[in-house]
Amino acid sequence: MYQNNLTFAKQCDQEDPLAHFRNQFLLPSDNKGNPLIYLCGNSLGLQPLQTQDYITAELKDWAKHGVEGHTDAKHPWLPYHEFLTNSMAKIVGAKPNEVVVMNTLTTNLHLMMVSFYQPTKTKYKIVVESDAFPSDKYAMESQLKFHGHDPKEGLILWQPREGEDLCRFQDLETIMESQGDKIALLMIGSTNYYSGQHFPLKKITELGHKYKCMVGFDLAHGAGNIQPNLHEVGADFAVWCTYKYLNSGPGSLGGCFVHERHANNEKLNRFAGWWGHNKDTRFNMRHEFDPLSGAEGWQLSNPPILSMAAIRSSLDVFEKAGFENIRNKSEKLTGYLEFLLDELDNNNINIITPRNKEERGCQLSIQLKNADKAFHTKLTKAGVISDWREPDVIRVAPAPLYNSFEDVFEFVQRLKKVL
């Protein structure tokens, strides 16, 4: 159904019900003002036009009200995180009291492991996909060490088979069959940062629970990209960032999910702070810690409002577009990219991301045999923003809110030239 020509790409853009959202983003250009082809939303999403106004409004309220802005700002700062909750809950398929925006991703991962990784002498191992993002692995290794275990022995890697790029669910089952009684936590990147493989979250959760393990997901590459349906999946916890597909700016805050079955679970360890304390008595001071029910109870500090304003802006764009529409377009757009790459018919190109759309989001990871980083530099000079991940992969992620079919077509033309 796809065609390898510009007229077809333009036709798709004309028929795309989300096409007008592109104008609501600031698209980067080079020093001479030529527009770049930006396919890097998997690393840093682009800025919605309205974000500046959302942030400026908070700066103005700060100027006008000073400390009184906590209660008198148009969007009062004391409950500000609550303005994000409903939209964020929809993005990850959760109930509002299961979700909170706070801290950053790796910080939240640690906080969640404090609660959901409570190893015993015999049941202490953690399973992770072998090529997880380094920060996640560092966090898990340091948690193992913190509890007195050897990370080399305690961290089990779920690996692709020899000669393959993707992990198979059956191999996770085999790990659980042989070591389930020693495993305390399954902590998997819902969508792997390198391969773009999206894992079967529900099957993984059920498998983990069968062996009495806690199950958590890192949705850094999933949130805003694929609907993870966290509540229905039944995961114990999840963490994510908002600077990739959620377009909320560099280093912006992260999100955190705690399943409602743990909302008031007093058996869990918790590192506490005053923002997680009962709102009615928070300012009475000198009270014993009285945690809020649900994910909010894990908050530590009063949050940075300027970052939250950017998240509120971005979530408003998602609300307007509707996540199902976004995902629909995403499947078509990435399908078009896949089609055009296949049309190149080049033996040095290997798409390692799964071919099946249920097992991937918008990113395709393109392995370029015999290429090195210099190749990627050439591609960048040709006006394409993508990223290179060692040893030989270019990650390309057409983001449905601001990328067009023409972007995808033009990218493949430039790739062909550089090849």
Ligand SMILES: Cc1ncc(COP(=O)(O)O)c(C=O)c1O
């Ligand atoms: C899967 C994954 N985990 C962790 C991180 C690190 O997140 P942060 O720097 O926000 O803690 C990233 C991206 O930077 C990521 O993609």
Ligand SMILES: Nc1ccccc1C(=O)C[C@H](N)C(=O)O
């Ligand atoms: N936050 C960053 C800051 C600087 C450079 C890269 C990042 C990334 O997000 C990398 C991303 N997590 C990745 O999947 O490679």
